[in-house]
Amino acid sequence: MTSETEFKQTTLNQVRRVAKRGHYDRETVFKILDQNLVGQVGFCSDDGPIIIPMLFARRDDELLFHGSSKSRLMNMLCSGSKICVSATILDGLVLAKSLFHHSMNYRSVTVFGSGYEITSDQQRIEALRIISDKTMPGRWDDARGPNVQEMKATCVAAVKIESASAKIRTGEPADDPDDLTLPVWSGVVPFVQHAGQPLAAADNTPGLEVPEYLNRWRADHNSQFAAAKDVS
C-alpha cells in the first residue's frame, strides 16, 4: 500500500510558513496521525467550509471513520467529495524574550483525500476493530460486540490519503541576539495530555477490577506524552 516514502509536495500540502518545519515522509505523517485519537474533518458545503471533530484510525494509506448512518458528515465521507483532516498535539508554550518570537511547540498533520463507504459486513467489522484497537487495545475482545441492529445503525467510511504533510516545532525559543541580555525569563512550558485514574460507572458490575489492558494503555499513553514534552 505504501508505495513511496514521501508524499509529493503540491500547492495543497506544502508547508510554506517556516518551511523547515514541514515533513512529507510517510513515517512522520503516519506517526502523528497514530498519536491523535480525534481529527478535525473538513469539507466544503454549499454554505462554505464545515469542520467536525471525529475519532479516526489509520490503516496503511487510509483513514477509517465510523458514525451514525444518518450523519451528514458520514454521508459526506461516503460521497467521494474532497476532505481535509487536521490533527494537532500541543507540546508547549514557547516564551521568548520578545513577543514577536513567542511560539508553540506542536506536532501537526494535515491530510487531503476523498472518502468512500465500506459496505461489506466483514470489512466493516475489520475497520471498526482497527478503530477500537487504536483507541484501546484489548477492549474489542472484552466488551460486547455489535449486534445486527447496531451494525445497521453504523456507517463506516475510509478516506484515501492522497496528499499529506506534517508540521513540527520542538525546542527552545529562537531569540534575536540583541535581546538575550534583556531581564525577561525565556523558556518552554511543556503540555502533557495525561490519562487520569479510571472512574467506574455507578452502574458498573460491583467487584469488577479495572482491566489489565486499560492500566497498560494508560501507562503507555502517559509515558508517550511525558516523553514528548522533552524540549531538547
Next chain:
Amino acid sequence: MTSETEFKQTTLNQVRRVAKRGHYDRETVFKILDQNLVGQVGFCSDDGPIIIPMLFARRDDELLFHGSSKSRLMNMLCSGSKICVSATILDGLVLAKSLFHHSMNYRSVTVFGSGYEITSDQQRIEALRIISDKTMPGRWDDARGPNVQEMKATCVAAVKIESASAKIRTGEPADDPDDLTLPVWSGVVPFVQHAGQPLAAADNTPGLEVPEYLNRWRADHNSQFAAAKDVS
C-alpha cells in the same frame, strides 16, 4: 456587541447527531472558545477544503488571529471568504459494556463567519495584546514589545462570528439495560491537559526566576483542567 443570548439554529450550525448535546447560547460557546488556545481554521480553496491550526483569541463576537503577512491563511482570513473554526477539548474516554455505546467526553465548538484585516496600528496592537493576554496574562508587559519591522511582518485579522454551536458530552456511559450484568468494566478514563514545570532556555539570562504570572497561569490552567475531568 452581544446582541442576542443564543445563536440562531441554521443548517450550518445545528447539532443533528445526539441533538441534546448541542448548545447555542453565547455563554457556553464563548467559554469553550476561551478554553482553547488553538483553533482549526478551515476554508474552501480551488483544490478543496484546507484546515490549518492557529492560535486565536476572542473579543466579544469576533475571533482574532495573527500571522505572517505572507501567509496563505492570513490572506484568506483577510479576504472575506467563508471560514469555519473548530476547537475541541477531549475530557475522557467513555468505556461502555457494549462497543456500540463507547464514546468520548468532550467540549467542542464550531464557528462560522468571515474575516477581515485589521489595518490601523493601534487596533493591531490592541488585538495582539488580547491574543497575548489570553495565552498568558502578564507576558505582554514583561517581554519586549514589537518593533516597527516586526509589526510590518505581522498580519492581524478578525473573524466575525456569524453562527456557532457547541457540542458537549459529559458523564458516564449510557449502557443498554440488558448489558448491565455483563462482566465488563465500564466507566470513564479522564484526560487532563497538564502544563508542566517551566524549562528555562539554555540562553536565558542566568539567575532569572520563573516569573510569578507564569506560575499563576500554570496553577490556573491545571486547576481548570483538573476540574473538567469531573464526570459527575
